[in-house]
Amino acid sequence: MIIYGSRSTHLKSSNLPNAKCPCGESKGKLTASVFGRHVHVFWIPLFPVGKKAVFECKQCHKGFKKKELGEDAKLAYKNFKGTVKTPLWKYTGLAIIAILIGMGIYSSIQNDKKVVEYLENPAMFDTYTFKTESNYYSTFKIVEVFQDSVFVNYNDYETDKISGIRKIDLKKNYSSEVYVLTNNAIKSMFDQGYIKDIDR
Ligand SMILES: [Zn+2]
Structure with missing residues (x-):
């Protein structure tokens, strides 16, 4: 062929x-x-x-x-x-290649807009993908929303590639321990590039 x-x-x-x-x-x-x-x-x-x-x-x-x-x-x-x-x-x-690249850029811009919007208005069960200090990726899930902070459960697992997030984002992987994160702390993580995605 x-x-x-x-x-x-x-x-x-x-x-x-x-x-x-x-x-x-x-x-x-x-x-x-x-x-x-x-x-x-x-x-x-x-x-x-x-x-x-x-x-x-x-x-x-x-x-x-x-x-x-x-x-x-x-x-x-x-x-x-x-x-x-x-x-x-x-x-x-x-x-065709130019159109595909254009669509990729467009969808990435749309996703960035979505992430900013979710950051400003956190909701129950929002799942944040973040990069760790040691360059691994993991997630945390919002379990309760307050005025200036949120309660979250962390994922017990990490992955070395961001594409592996789907495999570890499973209900059974989340610890039942509750952590508090202030909105400012999350904002600061985002500004420093640690927040990679938010799914709702
Ligand atoms: Zn001739």
């Missing part, structure tokens, strides 16, 4: 009226055909990687590469090449 590769597609052809063929003196017999190569992954075009041209003469019926052309024909080709645009579909993969 081919996962990735590159392929060329024909972009544009044109007669070069002012160019001479390497075969002789007559002008206007050369046709340039420009091909654009692109990288594809799973058949989705990712991005273009340059253009190449082939030249054909109507008089001698021979094909030529650019380096075989005379200076006048090279110049005529250069002018023509300037008019050949790379079609947008060749950027499909890059566009």
Whole structure:
């Protein structure tokens, strides 16, 4: 199975009226055909990687590469090449990647807003994911809300990766011991980057 590769597609052809063929003196017999190569992954075009041209003469019926052309024909080709645009579909993969990154950034901004809102209005059973001093991750759960503080139960378990939180955020892992945290203490943890997420 081919996962990735590159392929060329024909972009544009044109007669070069002012160019001479390497075969002789007559002008206007050369046709340039420009091909654009692109990288594809799973058949989705990712991005273009340059253009190449082939030249054909109507008089001698021979094909030529650019380096075989005379200076006048090279110049005529250069002018023509300037008019050949790379079609947008060749950027499909890059566009998809940009959209995914954009969605990721958007959802991360939305999550940050949510965290700030939950911080300001704590509620029963809010679950805070936090980083420990030794760079582990764990959680605590709010069990009671007061004016300036909350009561919490700490998770007895830690994980070395934040993605492991889901595995340890289980009811049976929470200690029944109650700790008091002032709103200011939680705010200060947040300001120092220790609060990673809040789930409600
Ligand atoms: Zn020719």
